[in-house]
Structures are given as structure tokens and as C-alpha cells.
Amino acid sequence: MSDKIVLTGIKPTGTPHLGNYVGALKPLIEMAQSNKTFMFIADLHALNIIHDPKLIKQHTYEIAAILIALGLDLNNAVLFRQSDIAEIYQLNTMLMNVTPKGLMNRAHSYKAAVDRNTAAGLDADAGVNMGLYTYPILMAADILLYNSDTVPVGADQKQHVEFARDIAGYFNHIYGNILKLPEPVIGRETGLIPGLDGRKMSKSYDNVIPLFAPEKELKKKIMRIITDSKTPDEPKDPDTSTIFQLYKHFATESEIAEFRAAFAAPGMGYGTAKTILFEKINSVLTPVRTEYERLMANPAEIEAILNDGANRARVVASETLDRVKRAMLG
Numbered sequence: 001m002s003d004k005i006v007l008t009g010i011k012p013t014g015t016p017h018l019g020n021y022v023g024a025l026k027p028l029i030e031m032a033q034s035n036k037t038f039m040f041i042a043d044l045h046a047l048n049i050i051h052d053p054k055l056i057k058q059h060t061y062e063i064a065a066i067l068i069a070l071g072l073d074l075n076n077a078v079l080f081r082q083s084d085i086a087e088i089y090q091l092n093t094m095l096m097n098v099t100p101k102g103l104m105n106r107a108h109s110y111k112a113a114v115d116r117n118t119a120a121g122l123d124a125d126a127g128v129n130m131g132l133y134t135y136p137i138l139m140a141a142d143i144l145l146y147n148s149d150t151v152p153v154g155a156d157q158k159q160h161v162e163f164a165r166d167i168a169g170y171f172n173h174i175y176g177n178i179l180k181l182p183e184p185v186i187g188r189e190t191g192l193i194p195g196l197d198g199r200k201m202s203k204s205y206d207n208v209i210p211l212f213a214p215e216k217e218l219k220k221k222i223m224r225i226i227t228d229s230k231t232p233d234e235p236k237d238p239d240t241s242t243i244f245q246l247y248k249h250f251a252t253e254s255e256i257a258e259f260r261a262a263f264a265a266p267g268m269g270y271g272t273a274k275t276i277l278f279e280k281i282n283s284v285l286t287p288v289r290t291e292y293e294r295l296m297a298n299p300a301e302i303e304a305i306l307n308d309g310a311n312r313a314r315v316v317a318s319e320t321l322d323r324v325k326r327a328m329l330g
Ligand code: TRP
Pocket: 007, 008, 009, 010, 011, 042, 045, 138, 139, 142, 143, 151, 152, 153, 157, 160
């Protein structure tokens, strides 16, 4: 057990798919086995995009249920909902006052919005709300509130963690050594997880395999994976095949070696390979799906787990906020 504090947030903006599972959720569960981990559902961060409370709640439950069904170790991991911790809004207000506006202007996602607007001939800030503009400050508050050492994120979030470090630095420069400086860990990308068309699995490409699709739908999706037109007798390259690239993440070492050999030798057609892939994924996910469905039918049980997490998170959060308030306000 390392004594580093790991923290990560997951935004409830969509139903997780197989790529999220392999690339983000599974590694997080593994990390939580050997680290004191704060893992929260970043519902406040979804607010700048989703204005439908039912949808935010639905996605919040989905993410919580998936993490629990996947066996997240709730002793080491504090699983909670961001908005349940009142201290987060308060620290956010405090950090506003040491964060240069220019830093926000440099944020990738804000800049991307400005670029899109400019290209479309619109006002630079069209459609940009302050939730989007100050998103990095709220994220810094998340990270700093829990004294995080390491923040595992996807590459697209690295700048945000660096900003949290910068903001902590500005704060400490004025008020003394109050906030712990975090490190990003780009651990949430396990190579590229291909989708049905071979491009990165992503909602925006409409090529995803849902994580908990019913068996029939899962099979249908897998059978639709796009392949080249090699006949069964032609050897195939496992390393460029979506089928093999997905199989790798679900099978044991010896199964992977066996599949690789069969794939590279004449004799196995894509249809057979897809069936093997379906059976593997289905056998791994079925017990998890069953537990997920049970939890989703019992939201009170999810709420109880999130409440317990919030109580544990609050202990650390209130201690940090006290320190910050004393430093800033005397
Ligand atoms: N912004 C992150 C994302 O979109 C989610 C997030 C919110 C987060 N707060 C965080 C991640 C704190 C790590 C630490 O994925």
C-alpha cells in the first residue's frame, strides 16, 4: 500500500462504453487496490453542458453502479459525488482570487470553443458560459481539497492538472505552504481502444460498443466490426485487427497467445474470430452486468454508498478548507 493519495473524477456526461471500461475504469479499479483513493463523480463539471437534472442523476448512478459492480474496493477508495461536499464550492471561490484570468484564456477546451466560434464567424465567446470558462478552477479545487499526490487522467486532462499545480503554487506563494502540489499521471490510456470502424472508440464517432448492452445487442455489435476482405485461409495481422485488439483486454495471457497464433495462421475466418471475441467479452461482463442491473434497480443502495463516501471525503475537505480560510481571512 503506497501512502500517496490518488484522486480522480469522472464526469457523468454519458453512458460508459467498452473503451471507457478498458481505458479508464478498469485501470482505476486496479489502482484503488493499492492506494488510498478518492474517486468522485464530477457532476458539477457536467453542469456547463447538461442542463437536465434527470440526465445528470442517471449518469451519476450509472458510473457509481459500474464502479461498484466492477468490484471497486470501498475500503481503500472513497467513492462520492462531487456536489455532496459543500467545501468544494467554497474552495472554488477562494481559488478564484489567486487564479490569473490569463491562465483560463490558455485552457485547451476554452481555446477550442473560441477557435470554433471564430471559424464560424461568431463572437469569440458565443455559447461559452462561466462554468466552461472557470472549469479548470473547479477542477483545481477538487484536486487540492483532498491533498492529492497523484491524479490519473487521460492525456486530454493533463493541462488541467498542471493548472491545479500552478494555482496551488500561486496560492502558496502568497499564503505560505498550505496546498499540496499534485502530479498528473497519464495512466488512463491503455493504448488505443478501437471501435467498430477501427478508429478510436468514441461516442463522437458513433462506433462504440456499450459496456452493458444486453447479450443479443452485444453480439450484433461485435458481428458488425469492420474488417478487411481476407478469406479464412489468408493469415491476418493481429496487431492491426480491431477484433484482436479488443480480445487482448479480456483474455488471459495464454488465451491471447493462442488467439494470436490462430489469427496469424491460415484457417480462421473473421466470423469465427468475432464469435470467439463475443463469447470472451460476454463471459467477462455478464456477472458485472448482473450486479450493475441489480444496483441500478436499487438506487437507495447506490445513494447509501455515495453518502458514506461523502462523509469520509468531508473529513479531509473540511480540514483543508479550514487551513485555506485561516490563511486567507485570518
Ligand atoms: N475534467 C475531468 C474529465 O473531463 C473530470 C474531473 C473533474 C477530474 N475533476 C477532476 C479528473 C479532478 C481528475 C481530477 O475527465
